[in-house]
Amino acid sequence: xxxxxxxxxPDAMQRGLAGEVLSRLERRGLRIVGLRLLQVDRAMAERHYxxxxxxxxxxxLVGYITSSPIIAxxxxxxxxxxxxxxxxxxxxxxxxxxxxxxxxxxxxxGRNLVHGSDSPESAxxxxxxxxxxxxxxxxxxxxDQWVFEG
Numbered sequence: 001x002x003x004x005x006x007x008x009x010p011d012a013m014q015r016g017l018a019g020e021v022l023s024r025l026e027r028r029g030l031r032i033v034g035l036r037l038l039q040v041d042r043a044m045a046e047r048h049y050x051x052x053x054x055x056x057x058x059x060x061l062v063g064y065i066t067s068s069p070i071i072a073x074x075x076x077x078x079x080x081x082x083x084x085x086x087x088x089x090x091x092x093x094x095x096x097x098x099x100x101x102x103x104x105x106x107x108x109x110g111r112n113l114v115h116g117s118d119s120p121e122s123a124x125x126x127x128x129x130x131x132x133x134x135x136x137x138x139x140x141x142x143x144d145q146w147v148f149e150g
Contacts, residue, residue: 001138002080003033005126007115008071010064017105018071021114024101025075028087034074034127034136040066047129064110072130076138081123084116 089100096103
């Protein structure tokens with residue numbers, strides 16, 4: 001089982017699309033193992049966007065992610081990173097395929113509704129930022145049913 005971090009960004013929250021975003025990922029077959037509603041502070045935003053420090057758009061990223069509460073979620077499943085990214089669609093909503101979250105609901109690259117980890121390594125780092133010190137449960141397959149292990 002692989003895990004990925006999903007952030008329901010401020011524009012999705014403000015537009016009332018949080019349930020739609022998470023529902024599409026669940027319907028894809030990913031299971032939620034961690035969920036938080038939080039207000040990201042500057043320090044957390046800087047840790048999350050550390051690879052963009054010094055770039056012209058860094059301050060805009062930080063200002064945007066700290067502008068309203070977000071939902072941080074850890075999703076688990078087979079090839080979770082790739083499955084989530086495919087479900088989200090291209091970073092640029094106008095290039096995202098119909099049927100994807102961004103293709104159906106997004107218009108601007110700067111307001112593209114959702115973040116998803118781009119690799120298992122990034123997922124581990126990002127989960128550590130947003131779920132620091134929290135024990136996340138796991139799901140295991142027991143014959144023909146899924147069992148939640150607390």
